Structures are given as C-alpha cells and as structure tokens.
Amino acid sequence: MDRQELADFLRSRRERITPADVGLPAGPRRRTPGLRREEAAQLAYISTEYYTRLEQARGPRPSREVLAGLVRALRLSDAERDHLHHLAGAPPGPAPGPSREVRPSILDLLRRLPQAAAIVTSATCEVIAWNDLAAALMEDFSALSRRDRNLIRRAFLGPRVHGRRLYGVSDADEFARSSAQDLRAAAARYPDDPEVRELVRELLDGSEEFAWLWAAHDVARQPVMCKTFQHPMVGPVTVNCDVLDITDRDQRVVIYTATPGSPSEEALRLLSVIGTQRMDVTR
Known part of the structure; x- marks a missing residue:
C-alpha cells in the first residue's frame, strides 16, 4: 500500500467534483475546491475520520468494500478504479457490476x-x-x-x-x-x-x-x-x-x-x- 500516493490521488479526485455533480448544495463559505472531506465520506458510506486519515496518509489498508464506496463517491472511471486498487495494495478484481457510464x-x-x-x-x-x-x-x-x-x-x-x-x-x-x-x-x-x-x-x-x-x-x-x-x-x-x-x-x-x-x-x-x-x- 502506497499511503502517500493514495492520499494524493484521493484528494485530487475529490477536488475535481463539485457539489452540484452529486446533488449537494454548494452552501456558503466554501473555501476548498470540489467536495469537502465529510461530503466525500458521506457519499462513500464511511466515517469522516476514516476518510480524513486516508487523505493524510495515516489510514489502514482499506477493504474492498471501502474501495468500492470510494469509487462510487468520487465517480472514478474504470482506469481510475484499477489505479485506486493498486495504490491500496488490493489488485482489482472483476468489475462489481455492469457499467452504466457511457463515454x-x-x-x-x-x-x-x-x-x-x-x-x-x-x-x-x-x-x-x-x-x-x-x-x-x-x-x-x-x-x-x-x-x-x-x-x-x-x-x-x-x-x-x-x-x-x-x-x-x-x-x-x-x-x-x-x-x-x-x-x-x-x-x-x-x-x-x-x-x-x-x-x-x-x-x-x-x-x-x-x-x-x-x-x-x-x-x-x-x-x-x-x-x-x-x-x-x-x-x-x-x-x-x-x-x-x-x-x-x-x-x-x-x-x-x-x-x-x-x-x-x-x-x-x-x-x-x-x-x-x-x-x-x-x-
């Protein structure tokens, strides 16, 4: 598991997503680009504390269930999904379900x-x-x-x-x-x-x-x-x-x-x- 590369990758993917992309209100005083950490955690069905530790390169190796949640929350492409799995030290297996994302x-x-x-x-x-x-x-x-x-x-x-x-x-x-x-x-x-x-x-x-x-x-x-x-x-x-x-x-x-x-x-x-x-x- 490459904790620092994983942290940097998660941060870069989170910052490219706007609240509107996932149906969330922008709200006042938004000082960071993209989603907040707590919003990404909520979409991935994990705790904010756990997600924060991952982005700070302090987290434990995420399970495949957590990785699946991150893929969904951060809207990762198939190539990005595979990259996330490799960074987490869990080589990707078959896609969990049929893709509905059209290029x-x-x-x-x-x-x-x-x-x-x-x-x-x-x-x-x-x-x-x-x-x-x-x-x-x-x-x-x-x-x-x-x-x-x-x-x-x-x-x-x-x-x-x-x-x-x-x-x-x-x-x-x-x-x-x-x-x-x-x-x-x-x-x-x-x-x-x-x-x-x-x-x-x-x-x-x-x-x-x-x-x-x-x-x-x-x-x-x-x-x-x-x-x-x-x-x-x-x-x-x-x-x-x-x-x-x-x-x-x-x-x-x-x-x-x-x-x-x-x-x-x-x-x-x-x-x-x-x-x-x-x-x-x-x-």
Whole structure:
C-alpha cells in the first residue's frame, strides 16, 4: 500500500467534483475546491475520520468494500478504479457490476446520427443512452424509470400491445431468446452484483418462457441484421441493425438504419420531425 500516493490521488479526485455533480448544495463559505472531506465520506458510506486519515496518509489498508464506496463517491472511471486498487495494495478484481457510464464520445456519436436511430445498452440490456430518433421509433426512454428501460424485462414481463411484445418488432421472439443467453453470460461475469441477481430472480419467477430458456444454459447468440418495427403512427418501419461492442465498458451501440430510398427511410424522416409526440391519442 502506497499511503502517500493514495492520499494524493484521493484528494485530487475529490477536488475535481463539485457539489452540484452529486446533488449537494454548494452552501456558503466554501473555501476548498470540489467536495469537502465529510461530503466525500458521506457519499462513500464511511466515517469522516476514516476518510480524513486516508487523505493524510495515516489510514489502514482499506477493504474492498471501502474501495468500492470510494469509487462510487468520487465517480472514478474504470482506469481510475484499477489505479485506486493498486495504490491500496488490493489488485482489482472483476468489475462489481455492469457499467452504466457511457463515454462522452459515444454520446456525441449518437447525436451525430440524425438519420439513424441509435441506443446504447448495458451488459444486462438496459437502455442507458439513446438519440432522439430512437426515442421516436421505440419509446420515450426519458419518461421511463431505469427498471422499465431494461429490454430483457420488457421482452418477458412488459406490456403487450395488440398481442405484440417489445414495440411489435418482428424479431421479438428471437430477441427474447438471445437476451436470455446474454443475461446468463452477464450473470457469470458479475456474480456478486445484486441488480443482476434480482433481475434473474424476477424473470424466473414471472416468466415460464424465460425459466425454460435459462435452464438450457445457452450463451451463444445469433444477431438479427434486419427487423421491422410496428410503429403506431407511421406503420411498419424496416431497418438494418448493426451492433458495435464497447468492450472496455461491456456495452453495445445498436444502430438502426433504413435502406436509402425505401418507404422506411421516409418513415424515419417523418419520425425525426414528429419526435415522441402521440397524434393518435386524444387528450
């Protein structure tokens, strides 16, 4: 354990975070940049005294639970998390859970695709980023809770409209099967993550189909390259589906594009203008 380097690193990470970044009021007479020590300690669920000793290079070797709290409180990147573990003399193990932090460059990519619908999904198929056209084609994800943005949960347990599941997409059954396989692989990568365990338990309890697929122990998936969405306003929209893996975050960018000159391309153009408004609903 390198106490002095650990102390300097913690201090530098704490000072770069503003109270607004973590939902705390700035308050009067704030004389130090970033968070106060007591605020960082509170966010990490450790005592202020313990955190102060760490920053003064006087603290004992922190446990992995304390390190996990510091990673969360100081908003460390994956590389910074690994560095923190090495400084503390506890080489990093597997990530405790699926990453939900999307790189700014990926968010910028989504914004630069005005003619394509694009989403980013986590290892458990939670939609964690999207562009405006994806919201218009699929659903206004900003109006949903984290729980309802999980496509695996929606595929097996979500509402069905006119007997169709998952936005009436043509490969809904294939997606359900492949998502069950993906979740089994993710559960093996994150065996200690409570959200992954809870999702699996909920699906096993609520869906006989999922329970049957889970018991098969399959982890291979067959990507679907073309699919059709049944949109309530513009009708069927057939799109090509391309998936880009972000391996360091265990995430995927899913991009939907229509064939140039096709009716579906015109439908996407219309959706880009309409957005998420629902003209088919009488208020």
